[in-house]
Amino acid sequence: MSLSATPAWLANLDDEDLAFIRRFVLASGSMKEVAGEYGVSYPTVRLRLDRLIQKIRLGEQAESDPYVTLVRRLAVDGRVDVDTARVLIAAYRDAAKER
Structure with a gap:
């Protein structure tokens, strides 16, 4: 390779x-x-x-959205707990739908 x-x-x-x-x-x-x-x-x-x-x-x-990728990576690295990451991503996606 x-x-x-x-x-x-x-x-x-x-x-x-x-x-x-x-x-x-x-x-x-x-x-x-x-x-x-x-x-x-x-x-x-x-x-x-x-x-x-x-x-x-x-x-x-x-995942084409860099914000979602960042939040997921923070959760994997243990810098943000998984539940918080889910809330952040859901709120971000909801806000994007409202635009």
């Missing part, structure tokens, strides 16, 4: 995400091994993997 053919979901990941994916693959998907390498608990690795999965899914969704 050439760099020009890099999938959007991959281009949206930061360096820490890519490093985590690399470690995870090199550990043959063993979260226990990755937890040992990072010096964290298994549940911490599971949470990070779950957030990474959400980021990848977000990157694959066809």
